[in-house]
Structure formats: C-alpha cells, structure tokens
Amino acid sequence: MLASGSAAIPAAGCEIVIIDSHALERAFDRCSSALYRYIAVRVGDPHLADDLMQQLWVQTTTGARHVPLDQLEYWMRVVARNLIRSYWRQQKRRPTHIPVHDERLAAHLGERLASEEIPAAELERQEIRDQLLLAITNLASDEQELIVAYYFEEQSQTAIAAKLGISERAVEGRLYRARQTLRDALRSAGEE
Amino acid sequence: MAAQHDHDDRLADQNLRRIGKLLDMPQPTARQRQQWKSPSSDSRPDQAHQHRLRAGGLSVQARRFITFSVSAVAAALALVAFIFVPPTGSTVEAATILRSLREATHNGFKLELSNVRVEGVAADFRMLIRFPQPINLAQIASDDDTPVEPDAFFMDGTVRLPLDHEDAPGLNVELAMAMREGDQWVFTRVQNVPVEELADQDPQAQRVIEAVMKRLGDGMVVDLTGLEDLLGQAGLFDGDVSVDVSKPDKNATPGAVSIKTTQSVKVSAASAPSDAGATMRDISGGLLGLGPIGEEISKALEEAADEIETEIAKEIEAGETEWEKRISEVAEAIFTGRATQAQLESLIAEIEKFAGHAAVTQGSDGVWTLSVSEFDTTGMDDEERKLFERATLAIRYREVEGVLSAELANFGEADGRLTFEFIDGIDEKLLDRTRYLDRGVPMLDLRNPWQIMTFFGDVFTTTDED
Numbered sequence: 001m002l003a004s005g006s007a008a009i010p011a012a013g014c015e016i017v018i019i020d021s022h023a024l025e026r027a028f029d030r031c032s033s034a035l036y037r038y039i040a041v042r043v044g045d046p047h048l049a050d051d052l053m054q055q056l057w058v059q060t061t062t063g064a065r066h067v068p069l070d071q072l073e074y075w076m077r078v079v080a081r082n083l084i085r086s087y088w089r090q091q092k093r094r095p096t097h098i099p100v101h102d103e104r105l106a107a108h109l110g111e112r113l114a115s116e117e118i119p120a121a122e123l124e125r126q127e128i129r130d131q132l133l134l135a136i137t138n139l140a141s142d143e144q145e146l147i148v149a150y151y152f153e154e155q156s157q158t159a160i161a162a163k164l165g166i167s168e169r170a171v172e173g174r175l176y177r178a179r180q181t182l183r184d185a186l187r188s189a190g191e192e
Numbered sequence: 193m194a195a196q197h198d199h200d201d202r203l204a205d206q207n208l209r210r211i212g213k214l215l216d217m218p219q220p221t222a223r224q225r226q227q228w229k230s231p232s233s234d235s236r237p238d239q240a241h242q243h244r245l246r247a248g249g250l251s252v253q254a255r256r257f258i259t260f261s262v263s264a265v266a267a268a269l270a271l272v273a274f275i276f277v278p279p280t281g282s283t284v285e286a287a288t289i290l291r292s293l294r295e296a297t298h299n300g301f302k303l304e305l306s307n308v309r310v311e312g313v314a315a316d317f318r319m320l321i322r323f324p325q326p327i328n329l330a331q332i333a334s335d336d337d338t339p340v341e342p343d344a345f346f347m348d349g350t351v352r353l354p355l356d357h358e359d360a361p362g363l364n365v366e367l368a369m370a371m372r373e374g375d376q377w378v379f380t381r382v383q384n385v386p387v388e389e390l391a392d393q394d395p396q397a398q399r400v401i402e403a404v405m406k407r408l409g410d411g412m413v414v415d416l417t418g419l420e421d422l423l424g425q426a427g428l429f430d431g432d433v434s435v436d437v438s439k440p441d442k443n444a445t446p447g448a449v450s451i452k453t454t455q456s457v458k459v460s461a462a463s464a465p466s467d468a469g470a471t472m473r474d475i476s477g478g479l480l481g482l483g484p485i486g487e488e489i490s491k492a493l494e495e496a497a498d499e500i501e502t503e504i505a506k507e508i509e510a511g512e513t514e515w516e517k518r519i520s521e522v523a524e525a526i527f528t529g530r531a532t533q534a535q536l537e538s539l540i541a542e543i544e545k546f547a548g549h550a551a552v553t554q555g556s557d558g559v560w561t562l563s564v565s566e567f568d569t570t571g572m573d574d575e576e577r578k579l580f581e582r583a584t585l586a587i588r589y590r591e592v593e594g595v596l597s598a599e600l601a602n603f604g605e606a607d608g609r610l611t612f613e614f615i616d617g618i619d620e621k622l623l624d625r626t627r628y629l630d631r632g633v634p635m636l637d638l639r640n641p642w643q644i645m646t647f648f649g650d651v652f653t654t655t656d657e658d
Contacts, residue, residue, distance in 0.1 A: 025229070032228065033220055040218035049218070053228040078495070089359070114200035118207050123214050132211055148219070151212030179204045 021061065027072045028060050034141035035080050037148075041133045042084050044098045052083045059083075073141060099130035106131045110186025114179075135186045143178040150175060298614040299326050300342070305349075308608040310579065312357065317349035322618045344372040346622045353384075360386045366411070370623045374417065377625045379633065381411035413628050413635040559596065562587040579604055 035056065040049035059079050060072075067075045109131050112118055122128055136147055149155045149163075157175075161168045300322035308315045322344040348368035355362045362384035369378040385405045387398055548566030555561065565584040569577040583603040588596040597613035621627065629635060 028229075029225070032225055036220045036224070036228075037218045046218065050224060050227065053220075053224075057228050082495070113207050114204040117203065118210075120210065120214070123211060129215055132215060133217070136217070147208070148217055151208045152215070152217045153219075154212065175205075176201060179201060179208065182208075183204060 023069065024060060024064060024072075027069065028057060028076070031073045031076060031141040034137070034139070034144040035076060037137040037144065038077065039080055039084060041099060041137045043087065048087070052080070052087065055083055056080055099134050101134055102127065102131060106135060106186045107188075110135075110183050110188075113183055113186065131186065135182060138185060139178070139181060143174075143181055146171075146174055146178050147182065299323060299617055300344075300615045302611070302613050302615050304609070304611045306609045306611075307604075307606050309604045309606040312354035312605075314352045314606070315350065317347070319345075319347040320615065320618045320622070321345050322615070344370075344618050344623060346370045346618055348622075360384070368628075369416075370625070371416070372623055375623070376416035377413055377635075378416055379411065379413045379625070379628050380408060382408040385409075411628065411633045413625055413633055415635060415637045559588050 032053070036049060036053055039052050039056075040046055043049055043052065056076060056079055060076060063079075064072060064075055105127060109118075109128065123132075136144065139147065146160070149160050150157070155163075157168050157171045161171045164171070300320065302318065302320045304318040306316050306318075321342045324343040346369070348366075350367070351363070351365045353360050353363040357363070363386070364381075364383040366381040367379070370376070382405060385401070385408075387401050387405060548568065549564065553561050553563070563584060563586050567580055567583055569581050580603055584601050586599045586601065588598075597611060599612070600610040601607065603610070625635070
C-alpha cells in the first residue's frame with residue numbers, strides 16, 4: 001500500500017516510489033519548525049538558520065522524491081545536519097558560542113532529570129542549557145512539538161488535545177513517552 | 193517498580209517545567225516558514241546573503257575566473273583565428289578557420305590536472321578518451337542526442353590531504369579506472385581514513401569500516417566487467433555502460449564529456465548532477481538487504497548523496513551570473529562554429545580585461561604559441577589571489593592542423609597545471625590491470641559472490657561477534 005501522495009513506477013526490476021510535490025510540501029511543513037530549531041540551536045544565528053532552511057527546502061523538492069514518506073523526516077534531518085557541517089567546513093571554524101555535544105555531561109543530565117530536582121542555579125549554567133537544547137531539538141518532530149508546546153509555550157493539555165484532535169488522555173500518554181525519549185536521548189552516548 | 197517509574201517521571205516533568213521557563217527555544221514565525229519555500233525572497237540580511245554568494249567555498253570572483261579559464265580555450269581559438277588571418281576581411285577568414293577547427297578530426301583527447309595544491313590538499317588527475325574513428329568538435333558539441341561512443345576510457349588520480357588537516361589528516365586516495373570492450377576495472381587505494389569520524393561514534397560501524405579500510409589500504413582491483421550482472425541480479429541495473437560525449441545539458445561546460453549509463457544508473461560528471469544523488473540513493477536502498485557491509489555501504493552512499501545534493505542546492509541558489517551566462521554562450525558559439533563578429537569582439541575584450549599580457553611566438557616546429565598571463569585578480573581575496581596571480585594560459589596552434597593543446601599553468605599553491613590536448617590513442621599499458629596484479633594487489637571479481645564474502649571475511653567475522 002502506497003502512502004497518499006505517491007505513485008509507484010515499475011523500473012529496472014524494482015519499484016520506485018515517487019512522492020508528489022504536494023505530499024513533499026506537507027511533510028516539510030509538518031517537520032519544518034522542529035528542523036528549524038535543530039538548525040538554529042546548532043548555528044546560533046536565526047538568519048543563517050533561515051538561510052539553511054531555504055537550502056533544505058530546495059534539497060527536499062529536488063532530491064527527496066524517491067525517499068519513502070515514512071523516512072522523509074529522517075532524510076531531511078540528515079540533510080540539515082550536512083548543511084550545517086558543510087557551512088562550518090566553509091567557515092573553517094565554529095564560533096565559540098555554538099553548543100557542542102558533551103556525551104558525559106548529557107548522560108549525567110539524563111540521569112538527574114528523573115532522579116532529583118535539579119537546582120535552578122545549575123539550569124542557568126550555559127553548558128547544561130546547551131545539552132538540553134541539543135537533546136530537545138534532536139527529538140523527532142512530533143515529540144519535539146509536544147515538549148515545546150507544553151513546557152516552553154505552556155499550552156494546556158486541553159488546548160493541545162484540541163489542536164491535535166485527540167483526547168487529553170492521549171496527550172498525557174504522548175507527553176509521558178516524549179519525556180522518556182528525552183531522558184533516553186540524553187543518556188545515550190553520542191547524539192549526532 | 194511502577195511507582196518508581198511514576199516518581200521518576202514526575203521529577204522529569206517538574207524539571208522540564210522549570211527548564212521551559214529558563215530556556216529560550218527558537219520558534220519560527222508563520223512568515224519565516226513561508227519564506228523558506230520562497231528562495232527568491234531578498235528579505236534576508238547581508239550575512240546570510242554573503243553565505244550564499246560563497247556557496248561551494250568560492251567567491252563570485254573566483255568562480256568567474258574558473259569560468260573564464262574554461263572559456264579561455266574557446267576565446268583563444270578566436271584570438272588565434274584573428275592572428276593568422278590577413279587584416280582585410282578578417283572576420284570572414286576567422287569564421288572559416290573556426291569552421292575548420294570545428295571540423296578537424298581527432299582520435300581522442302586527454303585532460304590532465306597535475307600538481308594542484310589548494311589549502312594544503314594536493315591532487316593529480318588525468319582522463320583519456322579514445323574513439324573508434326576520428327571525430328570532430330562539432331560532434332562533441334552537437335545538440336543532437338546521438339552519443340559518439342568511445343572504445344576506450346582511462347582515468348587515474350590521487351588526492352592527498354596534509355597531516356594537519358582538520359577532518360582527515362594524511363588522507364591519501366588513489367584511484368585508476370579503465371574501460372574497453374569486455375574489460376572494465378577500477379583500482380583503488382585509500383589510506384589514513386578518519387574511521388572514527390566516518391563511523392559517527394558507532395563502535396560496530398567503526399569495526400566494519402576499519403576492516404574495509406584495512407583492505408583498501410593495501411590497494412584493490414575490482415573487476416567491473418561483472419558489474420552489470422551483479423546489479424542486474426539486485427534489480428538495480430538494466431542497461432549498458434557507455435560513455436556519452438553528446439552535449440548533455442545546456443548548463444554543462446561546452447564540450448565537456450560525461451560518463452553515464454544508458455538506462456537506470458546514471459553517473460554524470462557534466463550533466464544534471466542531481467541524478468548522481470538520486471542514483472546513489474537507488475543503489476543504497478538495494479544494498480540494505482546485503483548484510484552488515486551492505487548496510488554500511490548504503491549508509492555511506494546516503495551521506496555522500498546528501499553531500500552532493502547539498503552542493504547542488506547551493507549551486508542552484510548561487511545561480512549563474514549574467515557575465516557567466518554571456519561567456520558560456522559565446523564559448524559555445526565558438527566551439528560550434530556559430531560565433532558572430534560581435535561575439536568574437538566581445539571575447540577579445542574580455543581577454544583584455546583579464547590579462548595584462550598576451551603574446552604570440554613561433555617555434556621551430558611550425559607551432560605557434562599564444563601565451564596569456566598577468567590575469568587580473570581584482571576583487572579576489574588574498575587566498576584566491578595566491579591561487580591565480582601567477583597563472584598562465586598557453587594555446588599551441590599549428591596551421592592546417594589547428595589547435596594542438598591548451599594549458600593553464602602555475603595556479604594553486606604549487607605550480608598547478610591543467611592541460612587539454614588532442615591525442616591519437618591511449619597507451620595499451622594504461623588500460624591493462626596486470627601492472628597492479630603483478631605487484632601483488634588482490635583483485636575482487638564482482639561476478640563471484642563467494643570471493644566477495646571471503647575477501648571481506650574479517651568484516652563479517654568482526655560484526656558477527658557483536
């Protein structure tokens with residue numbers, strides 16, 4: 001069964017699925033805020049992040065037609081990561097204020113997140129904030145949007161449920177899983 | 193146990209509430225989201241715009257210079273035409289000579305890039321193509337889709353990175369490839385690969401890549417004669433490999449040669465490069481079912497495809513300047529013998545803008561040499577100026593025979609050299625793989641799956657232990 005917005009063309013003995021432009025745009029729109037955060041946190045410049053998002057859109061429209069719809073978000077994230085790397089490579093150096101993944105610190109934070117009340121003074125530390133931002137923006141778009149809406153924009157579960165068209169109970173369940181994913185992401189070695 | 197989970201989750205929830213209040217999370221506006229899909233918008237600040245202008249690591253000035261260098265061969269043909277014709281009626285005579293150049297036949301050509309050094313990276317490359325019968329520039333640059341198929345192709349090259357290189361210190365890649373009827377092979381040797389970087393901190397991937405690189409570090413010949421069979425079994429390939437020298441794309445460099453297969457797998461150096469990324473993804477998908485090494489190669493191909501498509505996107509966004517478009521049109525017109533007087537004059541003017549020195553000298557063998565040097569580097573930054581300020585262009589021409597070769601020399605940090613010349617044939621020794629086999633380099637026959645398994649035996653052993 002093909003996903004909506006795609007067509008199968010038998011060629012050279014195998015099935016190639018071509019995603020139509022509307023389906024690509026819908027997939028891009030669905031993930032774009034999460035991808036923007038992913039890029040913006042890692043380049044530290046909102047204008048540059050806009051620029052890279054434009055490049056990501058161009059790449060998606062030109063290069064993602066053969067990518068299965070269920071892998072499209074992963075594909076866009078890899079392209080976003082490569083765009084960032086490519087940019088730093090051209091610049092030859094990273095500015096000092098760009099967050100850099102610290103495996104040990106992230107793992108420690110992942111343990112503490114669910115085992116103690118982390119003091120506010122610690123959460124103010126730049127290196128702690130960096131690891132949290134890197135981990136949250138590395139979440140898949142669905143979970144990332146949920147975390148951002150609930151904890152950063154302080155939307156109620158009722159409002160989120162209405163927006164997503166699901167029950168409050170379902171929102172609660174998804175938030176639980178998103179917190180688990182975030183803890184796992186922090187604890188696992190090597191974010192990217 | 194469940195109570196403990198609930199307790200842990202409550203703490204995570206409380207911590208996240210406080211984190212949410214303290215951290216600034218980037219959040220795009222609806223307008224931003226719309227602008228991402230409208231790359232023509234010019235509402236971005238200068239810094240971002242500057243980034244686009246430098247897409248591909250080169251400034252507009254440097255790109256202009258490179259375009260100029262390529263087009264200079266065509267421009268030089270025009271100059272030579274003017275130099276060798278009587279003053280009266282020169283335009284008509286020039287057109288005659290250009291037509292004769294266009295129609296003069298050759299058995300093949302060679303493109304060589306030697307002693308190139310840019311930012312410490314050293315590279316050498318050569319490519320030779322031989323045709324079964326003499327062909328002319330008109331056939332190479334023809335708009336019609338009928339490819340002129342060569343009967344032999346050879347390329348080799350090396351890339352060496354400096355020991356203090358940030359991403360891959362000391363990386364050394366050596367590659368050679370030959371194709372002729374019933375005999376196609378590639379030799380590769382790769383040393384000092386940054387395995388940890390490639391493996392992306394994945395220990396299993398690291399072991400696989402290490403094992404593969406150990407093989408490649410000693411060099412390996414792969415018999416490509418079996419490639420069609422292998423890919424055909426995987427349902428990935430259903431066509432013949434051929435070298436297509438027709439002009440594949442109006443945006444391609446005039447006269448450039450692309451290598452591509454006729455059907456589902458396309459590898460093109462000069463035509464639509466987005467095909468390369470799509471092809472790599474096609475192949476990569478098919479490799480996923482071939483075990484751990486297939487998955488690793490698939491992953492590497494996916495990443496390479498991403499890189500390619502990233503560069504393509506940047507090139508698309510950077511666009512072609514009006515100047516580049518004009519020069520490309522004129523160069524194409526000259527190569528195809530359709531240049532007007534106005535176009536010829538405009539090329540002369542362009543050369544005068546770029547070169548402080550131009551001279552013609554006659555050698556004892558009847559060969560005239562047009563030398564152009566002291567290129568204008570205005571607008572380039574210091575690094576780019578170092579690359580081009582000593583560059584010289586030399587066109588060798590013999591009456592009746594026409595242009596023999598074109599050479600751009602003394603560019604880059606060393607004395608880099610780019611040479612294009614017509615050749616009568618390819619030394620058969622170059623096309624023969626035995627020079628590698630005689631010195632003990634192993635050969636991998638793609639038609640023999642058992643040999644492939646044995647060859648990479650230590651790779652599978654390593655991963656099976658995990």
